[in-house]
Amino acid sequence: MSDSAVTATQTANPNAINLKKVLGPVHVWALGVGIVLVGEFMGWNYSVAKGGAYGSLIACWVIGLLYTCVAMIDSEITSTVAAAGGQYAQAKHTTGPLMAFNVGIYLVMAYTMLEAADVLVFGDLVSIGAGELGREGVDPKPFVFLAVAVLAWLNYRGVFMALSVNFLITAVAFFSIIILWVGVQPFSPGEITQHAEMLAIVPLPELSSVQGLPYGWLGVLAAFQFGTWYYLGIEGTCQAAEEVRSAGRSLPLGTMSGMITLLIAASLTWWICAGMLPWDYLGQALAPLYDASKMTGSNFLVVLLWVATVFSAIASANGCINDASRAWFSMGRDRYLPQWFAAVHPRYRTPYRSILFLIPIAVAFGFTGLLAQTITFSIVSGLLGYTFMPINLTKFRRKWPLGSIKRGFVSPMHPIPAIVLMTLCVLTFFAVFLGFGTQLFVMIGFYIFISLYFVYRRYKYVRRGDQFTMAWPKPQGY
Amino acid sequence: MDFWDILQYGSWAVAALLLLWMVADAFMVSSQFTEDVLTSSQEGIDELAAQQQAHNAGKGS
Numbered sequence: 001m002s003d004s005a006v007t008a009t010q011t012a013n014p015n016a017i018n019l020k021k022v023l024g025p026v027h028v029w030a031l032g033v034g035i036v037l038v039g040e041f042m043g044w045n046y047s048v049a050k051g052g053a054y055g056s057l058i059a060c061w062v063i064g065l066l067y068t069c070v071a072m073i074d075s076e077i078t079s080t081v082a083a084a085g086g087q088y089a090q091a092k093h094t095t096g097p098l099m100a101f102n103v104g105i106y107l108v109m110a111y112t113m114l115e116a117a118d119v120l121v122f123g124d125l126v127s128i129g130a131g132e133l134g135r136e137g138v139d140p141k142p143f144v145f146l147a148v149a150v151l152a153w154l155n156y157r158g159v160f161m162a163l164s165v166n167f168l169i170t171a172v173a174f175f176s177i178i179i180l181w182v183g184v185q186p187f188s189p190g191e192i193t194q195h196a197e198m199l200a201i202v203p204l205p206e207l208s209s210v211q212g213l214p215y216g217w218l219g220v221l222a223a224f225q226f227g228t229w230y231y232l233g234i235e236g237t238c239q240a241a242e243e244v245r246s247a248g249r250s251l252p253l254g255t256m257s258g259m260i261t262l263l264i265a266a267s268l269t270w271w272i273c274a275g276m277l278p279w280d281y282l283g284q285a286l287a288p289l290y291d292a293s294k295m296t297g298s299n300f301l302v303v304l305l306w307v308a309t310v311f312s313a314i315a316s317a318n319g320c321i322n323d324a325s326r327a328w329f330s331m332g333r334d335r336y337l338p339q340w341f342a343a344v345h346p347r348y349r350t351p352y353r354s355i356l357f358l359i360p361i362a363v364a365f366g367f368t369g370l371l372a373q374t375i376t377f378s379i380v381s382g383l384l385g386y387t388f389m390p391i392n393l394t395k396f397r398r399k400w401p402l403g404s405i406k407r408g409f410v411s412p413m414h415p416i417p418a419i420v421l422m423t424l425c426v427l428t429f430f431a432v433f434l435g436f437g438t439q440l441f442v443m444i445g446f447y448i449f450i451s452l453y454f455v456y457r458r459y460k461y462v463r464r465g466d467q468f469t470m471a472w473p474k475p476q477g478y
Numbered sequence: 479m480d481f482w483d484i485l486q487y488g489s490w491a492v493a494a495l496l497l498l499w500m501v502a503d504a505f506m507v508s509s510q511f512t513e514d515v516l517t518s519s520q521e522g523i524d525e526l527a528a529q530q531q532a533h534n535a536g537k538g539s
Binding site for chain 1: 480481482485486487489490492493494496497499500501503504507511513515516517518519520521522
């Protein structure tokens, strides 16, 4: 790299209070898988109602391909843009302020809404647990409030402890799926699992002629919307970029190992549930893995899966608080939002004001009880972010070709992952349109509105030169 | 009042206490440090790399 041609020449201020670099690949894994794993315990199964059990399996793998592309692209760019804010910081460097502002808001919305959905589910699980112990009518709201407060406090006090806790509870939740899989005797088909019987789904004659697909291929496409639940949030690993000790190594390692973990967990989850629960029940169950554990007749598995379901919801909310606050903080630092949000706690080295500010929003949505709407807000915000990623990688490779800057990871087979990702995003948008068309248009309207706000009211405050912080050579063509 | 009632009231109380602690701490920090110091964090600065460089330079001299 030519020293004379760097775009940014930041010098470290010895008195600056920065975020603390204390994380390793294990924490990155815990952040990514922790956010997502709740989707294995609930939510993915709504894809069965759309496309049948086979439709859900196709969605599981096709959407798995979408997220593998996301993980590869993110790993390459984030291993060079080691900044809080993740994709927001990437967009700022590769595309421009308006795109960066939008990506930042997608991130905050995706994670805050997912956090609200997680604590909402946590409250419901406690209420259901109380009901099963003979006490009906327990109000979930105090538990929603408690979960947000405890997790926000944990995040406020330091990222190392917050993500170490996430590692433990995520590992318990993941291994509970493995234990359940072993418990349903996978090597003795027909003993506990009944795949032959459960998967013999008769198609509706007016909609489908394909055996096993009740609503035909359109149903399979519609299942893509809920297929995202298997993996939604793995891209959140990028938000840890400024706090990992070695971004170039830890982020690709944590993200890719997280993606492999999720592909295993998703496939096992589908296999267990599709073989134990009839598809028409599975398509509307609240907690299908917990229901499958009940079918085994083992009290140990029932208790384990209840605990694991609660842990997965908590781990997800914990990771979401971490990610939403980093994105908000990062936008404040560049004055895309008031700079007040860019404060770092001098003792705990966390973005404490951003953590505090987002608490009431998560609690308010958690109190609504509107799980489907809240999670759709998260899914669409996430999808908009994924749609930007192929553009992001293409611009990144054009402006800084391989060899011009040091990359911790190089996404293989470029541009194939970018093309595949863009195609699958378009298909998934169509799937969301089929299920939640009105909400999709409302949300697009919301993002257009905030874009106008940014252009006309906020952009004048942005630190236009200072926001380009990476010591890279001048981009090609400039 | 049964166990579940106590648990619900307890949850409200613990959550409120934690939030109050965080808000009080945030006010205290704001009163002890200037805004310039609190918002002084820099993107793209690798403290660990700088420390390592300083360490290597020290060894070399």
